[in-house]
Amino acid sequence: MEIVTEATAVSLPACVATIGCFDGVHKGHQFLIEQVYTIAKAEGLASCLITFSRHPRQVLDTDYRPRLLTCLSQKIERFEHTPIDYCVLLPFTKELSMLSAREFMEILHRVYHVQTLFVGYDHHFGHGQDEGFQQYCEYGKELGMRVMHSKALIEDGVSVSSTLIRSCLLEGDIHRANAYLGYNYYLNGRVVDGRKLGRTIGFPTANIQPLCEEKLLPAAGVYAVYVYIGKECYSGMLNIGSCPTVNTDERPASIEVHILNFTGDLYQKLVKVEFLDYIRPEVKFDSVEALTEQLQRDKVTVKKLLNQRG
Structure with a gap:
């Protein structure tokens, strides 16, 4: 073309x-x-x-x-x-x-x-x-x-349109959005400096800043994703939201992804994230320990879902 x-x-x-x-x-x-x-x-x-x-x-x-x-x-x-x-x-x-x-x-x-x-x-x-x-x-x-x-x-029974797909994404209905798109919804971003709180509880995350500020973010919550770093593809667990359990101050929604089976420095690297499944909404837990236990369960769920996809 x-x-x-x-x-x-x-x-x-x-x-x-x-x-x-x-x-x-x-x-x-x-x-x-x-x-x-x-x-x-x-x-x-x-x-x-x-x-x-x-x-x-x-x-x-x-x-x-x-x-x-x-x-x-x-x-x-x-x-x-x-x-x-x-x-x-x-x-x-x-x-x-x-x-x-x-x-x-x-x-x-x-x-x-x-x-x-x-x-x-x-x-x-x-x-x-x-x-x-x-x-x-x-x-x-x-x-x-x-x-x-x-x-x-x-x-x-509905006409496939951009408006319909936006509505699906804002409701966290990734399956329908991807079905109407004909591919997995994705965003491109750069890994930027974060608060590094995830590594203190065993879930280090890459904080992603979208390259396009006008790109629509799906509903706040936890997602099963694929993360592309160069030519390599990794499974990941991504959160969109304000992380209310550990953040006491009001701040804009962040995009943080825990990449399974990955070690290394991603700071300032470009990544692509594909959204595959919506796991759960974002929740404020009573303690960091309760959050950690839930993240362990989320990780099991994400692994199972992504393994089913092959």
Whole structure:
């Protein structure tokens, strides 16, 4: 897959394209991408995804902080798993937001050489949000661009969407979130200095700072995870929360992972964490001893779950 910017758009061949934020690049997006690829192959054209280098709402509202399933680098990484030929990174600006749907479609056709445009079943673009698929088809005929309506992916009686997956993650329902994503939810981070309290009770942890501040964290609690350090994969037990048993002061949620069967210094190293199972919510225990006993039980549970996965 080749990345295309406004400066390199002249090299983009005639294509079949679709446009969107594609947050999560989940199974619903993958279903749409397959439709784009199939039509492009049948028509002898290139296949193309058009997305934004920054969330559009952040440009229109500087106070808005999205809770992303995938930051831009992760999104592109997920695109690499698809058969798509090109990815256009469109710079979203206030000027672009003021364009009508027809003006925007004209840019797609003239600058990015879109011959066939797939419109998501619930997608709207252009300054006039009251316009819809019928108007897009009319504009397409005027511009010489074919406009097609994509089909939605329905699973468990619901349409797979980024909003649905966020809801699952915030409820700690990792199994459903991963099922709708089509892969394990993950975050990339750097190991930073922590309070080092875990090592005093036999559970040393790596304190992880996400590389993307806007990355959505799942619900507070304990999780079974895979931890990737370079090319090596380890089993881990991760906690999201404030660690109330040992922390008396209020502080933002931390991400701490106890890596099974690992010894060594991880400070400042980059790691990737995949969420596999939700074990339990975060609890304030009456004593550090009670916390330690629970962590021992959690460790047994995590080992059993991850061993079942092979």
